[in-house]
Amino acid sequence: xxxxxxxxxxxxxxxxxxxxxxxxxxxxxxxxxxxxxxxxxxxxxxxxxxxxxxxxxxxxxxxxxxxxxxxxxxxxxxxxxxxxxxxxxxxxxxxxxxxxxxxxxxxxxxxxxxxxxxxxxxxxxxxxxxxxxxxxxxxxxxxxxxxxxxxxxxxxxxxxxxxxxxxxxxxxxxxxxxxxxxxxxxxxxxxxxxxxxxxxxxxxxxxxxxxxxxxxxxxxxxxxxxxxxxxxxxxxxxxxxxxxxxxxxxxxxxxxxxxxxxxxxxxxxxxxxxxxxxxxxxxxxxxxxxxxxxxxxxxxxxxxxxxxxxxxxxxxxxxxxxxxxxxxxxxxxxxxxxxxxxxxxxxxxxxxxxxxxxxxxxxxxxxxxxxxxxxxxxxxxxxxxxxxxxxxxxxxxxxxxxxxxxxxxxxxxxxxxxxxxxxxxxxxxxxxxxxxxxxxxxxxxxxxxxxxxxxxxxxxxxxxxxxxxxxxxxxxxxxxxxxxxxxxxxxxxxxxxxxxxxx
Amino acid sequence: xxxxxxxxxxxxxxxxxxxxxxxxxxxxxxxxxxxxxxxxxxxxxxxxxxxxxxxxxxxxxxxxxxxxxxxxxxxxxxxxxxxxxxxxxxxxxxxxxxxxxxxxxxxxxxxxxxxxxxxxxxxxxxxxxxxxxxxxxxxxxxxxxxxxxxxxxxxxxxxxxxxxxxxxxxxxxxxxxxxxxxxxxxxxxxxxxxxxxxxxxxxxxxxxxxxxxxxxxxxxxxxxxxxxxxxxxxxxxxxxxxxxxxxxxxxxxxxxxxxxxxxxxxxxxxxxxxxxxxxxxxxxxxxxxxxxxxxxxxxxxxxxxxxxxxxxxxxxxxxxxxxxxxxxxxxxxxxxxxxxxxxxxxxxxxxxxxx
Numbered sequence: 001x002x003x004x005x006x007x008x009x010x011x012x013x014x015x016x017x018x019x020x021x022x023x024x025x026x027x028x029x030x031x032x033x034x035x036x037x038x039x040x041x042x043x044x045x046x047x048x049x050x051x052x053x054x055x056x057x058x059x060x061x062x063x064x065x066x067x068x069x070x071x072x073x074x075x076x077x078x079x080x081x082x083x084x085x086x087x088x089x090x091x092x093x094x095x096x097x098x099x100x101x102x103x104x105x106x107x108x109x110x111x112x113x114x115x116x117x118x119x120x121x122x123x124x125x126x127x128x129x130x131x132x133x134x135x136x137x138x139x140x141x142x143x144x145x146x147x148x149x150x151x152x153x154x155x156x157x158x159x160x161x162x163x164x165x166x167x168x169x170x171x172x173x174x175x176x177x178x179x180x181x182x183x184x185x186x187x188x189x190x191x192x193x194x195x196x197x198x199x200x201x202x203x204x205x206x207x208x209x210x211x212x213x214x215x216x217x218x219x220x221x222x223x224x225x226x227x228x229x230x231x232x233x234x235x236x237x238x239x240x241x242x243x244x245x246x247x248x249x250x251x252x253x254x255x256x257x258x259x260x261x262x263x264x265x266x267x268x269x270x271x272x273x274x275x276x277x278x279x280x281x282x283x284x285x286x287x288x289x290x291x292x293x294x295x296x297x298x299x300x301x302x303x304x305x306x307x308x309x310x311x312x313x314x315x316x317x318x319x320x321x322x323x324x325x326x327x328x329x330x331x332x333x334x335x336x337x338x339x340x341x342x343x344x345x346x347x348x349x350x351x352x353x354x355x356x357x358x359x360x361x362x363x364x365x366x367x368x369x370x371x372x373x374x375x376x377x378x379x380x381x382x383x384x385x386x387x388x389x390x391x392x393x394x395x396x397x398x399x400x401x402x403x404x405x406x407x408x409x410x411x412x413x414x415x416x417x418x419x420x421x422x423x424x425x426x427x428x429x430x431x432x433x434x435x436x437x438x439x440x441x442x443x444x445x446x447x448x449x450x451x452x453x454x455x456x457x458x459x460x461x462x463x464x465x466x467x468x469x470x471x472x473x474x475x476x477x478x479x480x481x482x483x484x485x486x487x488x489x490x491x492x493x494x495x496x497x498x499x500x501x502x503x
Numbered sequence: 504x505x506x507x508x509x510x511x512x513x514x515x516x517x518x519x520x521x522x523x524x525x526x527x528x529x530x531x532x533x534x535x536x537x538x539x540x541x542x543x544x545x546x547x548x549x550x551x552x553x554x555x556x557x558x559x560x561x562x563x564x565x566x567x568x569x570x571x572x573x574x575x576x577x578x579x580x581x582x583x584x585x586x587x588x589x590x591x592x593x594x595x596x597x598x599x600x601x602x603x604x605x606x607x608x609x610x611x612x613x614x615x616x617x618x619x620x621x622x623x624x625x626x627x628x629x630x631x632x633x634x635x636x637x638x639x640x641x642x643x644x645x646x647x648x649x650x651x652x653x654x655x656x657x658x659x660x661x662x663x664x665x666x667x668x669x670x671x672x673x674x675x676x677x678x679x680x681x682x683x684x685x686x687x688x689x690x691x692x693x694x695x696x697x698x699x700x701x702x703x704x705x706x707x708x709x710x711x712x713x714x715x716x717x718x719x720x721x722x723x724x725x726x727x728x729x730x731x732x733x734x735x736x737x738x739x740x741x742x743x744x745x746x747x748x749x750x751x752x753x754x755x756x757x758x759x760x761x762x763x764x765x766x767x768x769x770x771x772x773x774x775x776x777x778x779x780x781x782x783x784x785x786x787x788x789x790x791x792x793x794x795x796x797x798x799x800x801x802x803x804x805x806x807x808x809x810x811x812x813x814x815x816x817x818x819x820x821x822x823x824x825x826x827x828x829x830x831x832x833x834x835x836x837x838x839x840x841x842x843x844x845x846x847x848x849x850x851x852x853x854x855x856x857x858x
Contacts, residue, residue: 078722079726094719094724096716097783098712098784099716099783108710108724110706110709112706117705145836
């Protein structure tokens, strides 16, 4: 491990960055030593992603300096940061959908052969070698379009590793990965570290941080709180510094006596994706769909809501059949879906916060067919306040918000429709502990109000804490139904992996 | 396209390259089939359609449109569009026409270079406005379409350069040939091959695809988006300028209206040829084939003595068909990829138990 007196490979000194009136980062400072993984933690909106973008050369800091090998540098473009040996894995995948996976990895530094032309065979070999290292199987020749989020994330990681970076910055690389994939990634990162690379690791999962990192920097509201060796800090202490207060129970599901059956799904089938999915959800109940990524959980809820068509089976809400393949019909029946990928499916990034919140209800809020602001603004303010969303102005584009606050806007948008059935797909993916607790409290409240909640989640503690019943899916089938009382991490994981309990 | 139905079946995921490129090729194959059918039917109705003179006419017409379509494809691939090409063609044709009129001894190569230069400058102006003005290319090139055309009118007035005012050497270039292939066609083929190889096998070309596929990701990965935008528009402009010289050579008569309305033919050729208007996909081969198809349709209708009006209707129908085919292929590909992804995943999970 590096000594504190060594020159850091990269040092961030008092970096300040504002967007308009919002100060995103107010003085961030930390060193990245060679051979060390450094965790950067903080709630959503604490400024972590902005720091990443400063390191990546996307944003120029308003104040402060970056030093590489002790010498101040000024990155005007991402290309310059890359040339300085900084590779970044962004929180949201940034792939080229039309190009092959191999080409996505090679872009910007294609291997060249005769006459300066591109050496495609070398490109393919490089991709295969990287996937080998990561222990995954992705076809390098297929286009990036249509890759699952997890596979996209893996390609992102391969992209960053390919550059032989001296500094590897990872902004929540594990959010969409399964346990095995995370382990492989960590093995690769440890190997890089041993080779003398410096790693900046951002994650909301403390077990990952303690498993991988030697030093941790905590940020709160854009300001630097502390930088310490990891062994000097306990997890509760980290959480306290992040949120500036003690947290109550993380998963406060209130006990509710379930009412009538609200959502009834029977025999739902979609060729090659899932078969024979049958379940019921009662008013006041939270039912979790658990299983490995790719087991068909998200696809089931997409088909229930009508985003995707279905090849067979029925969906009833309050005893009335819901037409297949029509989100509009599902909405009319009282369903709401908070999708997994909020940037692509949940929000219109360029529209204002207000517009996004009121989008599903714009018809009801319009007067004489025109949206005249007043009703819209009141409605948006009410729901964003109820969800304690942090924003500058309701008119700001929703893309300017932090990840957690974006998720709150998606939730606000659907809660404003007063759904009977709320389907949430990975409601807390990439969200900090504070916001997570709020989202959980909110879901619990909604259930107490008689809403039937269906939750898809990869986080077992969340599933176990929130759900009244857990449906476990594996390879497109519901393989187990476990009641709250019997649900344990082992029971769910065994069912998900196809070992032990089978319903 | 049937390849798509069968392709996902094998569990080993190594055959990816061949099935994916087969989808892409299917598009160019479709155009070739349409061409064969068109030529076949027209020839049955009027055997003279396959005479030497008729083929020559089609090829000469295609040369000009194909050179324009190649430039357009390069721009469209970067998720931009260049509507000014018709006007650039006019400006270049008139400039070069005046130039050779005043300097009868000028070698044709110099005329070609002059055309390229005039067009290149026009293209650079487009690029600067798009890049540094942060204005969508559609609006910028719509504006410069009128500006360049207006400049040509201003300069030419009602003046017309006719064939008898142009030197014999210059006009003779239209009939000259290399090993029996007209020079115009040779030039077009060189342009197509050069652009095709550049786009397929060189970093710059791949970066243009990347920019069109995802502009944000292109910036993040460190691609010099500004420089590449300049290159794309300058290429399109220069090729439009070159097409202007070819136009002057072929028709011998140039006035300020030369090339009016060409921009839409050019975009149509590219779109019919499979260059997606949202950028990131398509080839110059496709665009050139699109140009050949559109030109052949025009000539075939003339031979069949069908009203020119129908030509427009048919081109329109072809564009809609091309878009429909694109959409269909995209949907089928998406479905195939999804199934494959699930299969790969399942496989991976199976594997993870073992290790």
